[in-house]
Amino acid sequence: MSSRFRFTRSHQAAFLAERRDFLRRLVGTGFILATGSVVHPVWAKPKFDGYPFTLGVASGDPAADGFVIWTKIAPKPLEQGGGVGRHQFEVEWMVATDRKMRKIVQRGKAMAIPELGHSVHVEVDQLEPAHDYFYHFVAGGERSPVARARTLPAEGTTASKLRFATVGCQRYEDGYFTAYRHLADEQLDFVFHYGDYIYERSAAFARKQKRVLVREMPGAPGTCITLDDFRNRYSIYQLDPDLQAAHASTPFVMSFDDHEVGNDWAGETLGRKTKRSVVMERRAAAFQAWYEHMPVRRAQLPQGPDILAYRRIRAGNLLSVNVLDTRQYRAPVACGGGVAVECADARDPQRSFIGDAQERWLFDGFRNHAARWNVVAQQVPMMRMDRNPDPDVLEVNMDKWDGYVGTRDRLFKAVESAKLSNFVVLTGDVHVNCAGELKKDFSDPKSRTLGVEFIGTSISSNGDGYDTNKGRQSMLKKNPHLKFFNGQRGYVRHSVTPERWQADYQVLDTIATKDGKLTTRKSFVVEYGKPGLRGI
Ligand code: FE
Numbered sequence: 034m035s036s037r038f039r040f041t042r043s044h045q046a047a048f049l050a051e052r053r054d055f056l057r058r059l060v061g062t063g064f065i066l067a068t069g070s071v072v073h074p075v076w077a078k079p080k081f082d083g084y085p086f087t088l089g090v091a092s093g094d095p096a097a098d099g100f101v102i103w104t105k106i107a108p109k110p111l112e113q114g115g116g117v118g119r120h121q122f123e124v125e126w127m128v129a130t131d132r133k134m135r136k137i138v139q140r141g142k143a144m145a146i147p148e149l150g151h152s153v154h155v156e157v158d159q160l161e162p163a164h165d166y167f168y169h170f171v172a173g174g175e176r177s178p179v180a181r182a183r184t185l186p187a188e189g190t191t192a193s194k195l196r197f198a199t200v201g202c203q204r205y206e207d208g209y210f211t212a213y214r215h216l217a218d219e220q221l222d223f224v225f226h227y228g229d230y231i232y233e234r235s236a237a238f239a240r241k242q243k244r245v246l247v248r249e250m251p252g253a254p255g256t257c258i259t260l261d262d263f264r265n266r267y268s269i270y271q272l273d274p275d276l277q278a279a280h281a282s283t284p285f286v287m288s289f290d291d292h293e294v295g296n297d298w299a300g301e302t303l304g305r306k307t308k309r310s311v312v313m314e315r316r317a318a319a320f321q322a323w324y325e326h327m328p329v330r331r332a333q334l335p336q337g338p339d340i341l342a343y344r345r346i347r348a349g350n351l352l353s354v355n356v357l358d359t360r361q362y363r364a365p366v367a368c369g370g371g372v373a374v375e376c377a378d379a380r381d382p383q384r385s386f387i388g389d390a391q392e393r394w395l396f397d398g399f400r401n402h403a404a405r406w407n408v409v410a411q412q413v414p415m416m417r418m419d420r421n422p423d424p425d426v427l428e429v430n431m432d433k434w435d436g437y438v439g440t441r442d443r444l445f446k447a448v449e450s451a452k453l454s455n456f457v458v459l460t461g462d463v464h465v466n467c468a469g470e471l472k473k474d475f476s477d478p479k480s481r482t483l484g485v486e487f488i489g490t491s492i493s494s495n496g497d498g499y500d501t502n503k504g505r506q507s508m509l510k511k512n513p514h515l516k517f518f519n520g521q522r523g524y525v526r527h528s529v530t531p532e533r534w535q536a537d538y539q540v541l542d543t544i545a546t547k548d549g550k551l552t553t554r555k556s557f558v559v560e561y562g563k564p565g566l567r568g569i
């Protein structure tokens with residue numbers, strides 16, 4: 034392969050071009066274009082006041098021919114503006130086939146601009162399928178760490194094996210991100226993140242909650258409301274060395290859940306009292322910061338309070354991963370919210386959980402883009418989780434699919450009518466490990482099993498946790514489709530072949546100290562063509 038130099042198809046360049054168009058339309062003259070720079074001076078030879086790659090590097094959204102590579106220039110990551118003020122400047126990037134970065138196959142330059150927090154997103158393409166690559170960035174005479182990324186198998190081919198993990202829920206104060214350090218050692222094909230990458234609430238809120246605080250956020254920040262609040266929060270989290278190691282080990286497929294915006298937000302609502310306009314402003318700030326800090330494609334650049342986060346990742350013919358956005362389009366919460374006895378509202382088919390457009394896109398994917406294994410990678414539990422031991426009372430958490438039964442019923446029908454015999458749902462959110470079977474009728478244990486759901490625990494949220502307790506044992510009893518429960522921290526590792534899916538629940542004995550030990554708590558197998566769980 035020859036080394037190609039490109040002045041990249043970077044998001045920043047496209048962003049600037051669009052903004053130039055916009056300003057030209059606005060001003061109606063060519064003046065702004067003629068100045069060469071829109072607003073900010075170009076810093077030709079940047080000299081930073083500190084190491085510029087404090088937040089590490091990351092890759093994301095792998096395809097057969099490439100992936101996104103990301104960094105964010107921040108010599109002073111916890112200061113407003115990251116220590117680079119309002120300059121714009123070039124960042125060089127390189128992709129090689131070796132970790133020593135000697136066999137460079139592609140290189141280019143991207144502009145870091147203050148409007149995007151000096152983040153750099155490059156969509157690298159024209160690479161070989163199912164290959165390891167290495168990349169780094171250079172800016173201001175400084176080099177970033179070298180990181181690994183990997184392309185997916187080519188379309189039309191069936192890979193013999195893929196290994197990936199599901200992770201999420203990483204509240205900073207609750208413990209060390211030790212799980213990420215172990216995950217980095219695995220050199221996986223990719224990682225799916227189900228959200229709660231940050232928690233938006235103030236340091237004071239954590240103190241008030243009487244949780245065990247393993248560490249405190251620097252600067253004791255308040256609740257995230259503005260763009261700068263969110264930027265600061267992502268920086269606090271991304272300074273973590275274990276998180277950086279995980280990002281540097283493999284591409285992440287990112288999604289978001291509630292805490293990237295506000296606790297239990299639903300569409301255009303946040304709690305009962307927040308005005309719609311306030312919610313939309315919060316969304317705009319939150320999505321902008323999310324984009325700036327995540328290794329995502331240009332298609333995920335937000336437009337004010339809107340962002341396109343649902344998308345499909347194809348790993349040859351082995352996996353079709355439908356990444357959902359279960360927050361942005363959902364109807365307001367039913368039955369008073371929280372854990373509540375189910376009322377008619379929760380079953381109202383008019384109340385959508387994922388919005389009409391996403392629903393059509395998903396069902397079309399089942400029909401026309403199916404693979405050996407068909408995955409829905411999303412945020413909150415899909416299977417029924419009845420919390421009331423009384424056999425005559427159904428009490429569920431309204432923030433989950435249980436609060437939007439109409440959408441779940443339509444989804445199950447779509448799975449059946451597309452004859453998907455290998456349907457796997459990947460979930461997070463509840464800070465516990467669960468494995469269960471998705472039943473056509475959850476009230477009838479004998480009804481057809483349509484697929485399986487693997488719920489991953491948290492990286493750190495809720496601290497050390499516990500293996501099981503009385504309440505959880507009674508939940509297992511009340512929900513016979515639920516086959517496993519564990520309340521420790523870690524991640525779920527998936528090993529997928531054309532014949533077999535294996536999920537390993539990797540748990541830590543502690544996250545209160547940095548030397549937690551990782552073990553496999555439980556493994557489940559799904560045989561191809563036989564929806565259902567077998568514990569091993
Ligand atoms: Fe969480």
Ligand code: CA
Pocket residue numbers: 229290291292462463
């Ligand atoms: Ca959540």
